[in-house]
Amino acid sequence: MDKKLSTKEKIINASLELFSEKGYKATAIKEIAEKAELKELTVYRHFGKKIKILEQINNMVTTPLPLIVNYLENEAVYNLEEDLSKILTIIERELNKNKQIIKFILREKISLPDKYMNGKILVKYFDTMKEKGKIKSFESDSISLLFFSSILTSFILKERFKDEQIASLISSDTYKKTIVRLFTEALLIKQ
Incomplete structure (x- = not known):
């Protein structure tokens, strides 16, 4: 050591x-x-x-929440694709930084602390996007939770199958862009 x-x-x-x-x-x-x-x-x-x-x-356990709040309050451009890409990057970086702790938490079936993954953090952002007429009128709570859970699930799969092809797929930029694109395509109001 x-x-x-x-x-x-x-x-x-x-x-x-x-x-x-x-x-x-x-x-x-x-x-x-x-x-x-x-x-x-x-x-x-x-x-x-x-x-x-x-x-x-x-x-x-460090949390991405303050970083996401800072981004949303100070840097968000209210371009869904750009903002979700940045938020995904923040979450992924923090998951990787806490990889060993999170693996232990998942192994022991301990709940991730609310301070770590709180889907409500994006609710205000999605509500604002709806008010601006930029996204469809889905439930903001559900959209937020789906976005967070897709990232966390990807992390879990990558760690679980780290020596297999699925891990390299999940690690790829294409995969991350696909997550963002799916949300963007589903939510954006076509002008």
Whole structure:
């Protein structure tokens, strides 16, 4: 392990790797200590018990929501294709940044925190697009949830089938453009 990491970081990294591979319940503190190249007592001294490590990992999850809000409030051009492309890129970047944590959350069937994937964030944007007469009158909640879930599902499939052809397809720009194009074609009012 990297000598520049603090003891806590070593424990968190080792735990996350083991939790992702074996699951939370199947991972012992002793294994975490070995993986982190520390004594078992050191792990207990820093966290007390395994659940405290899990809580720390949950707190580490960064969310795309502030970035999306910032984009929508300051940079959105109200061009559906351009805005959805940018939002997809933001979400995908954050999913990849939190890949190991999200894999662990999905493996353990823990709910993704609301702070991570809140479909309501785009509702106001879609409502504004409807008011401007740019998109059809679908339920904004449903559109938003569908958009977020298509990106999350793509991420899950890519991780699940990472050594297969499906992963390279999902990673391609063509695939991402297709998601955006499907939403754009379905929602835009043809002028």
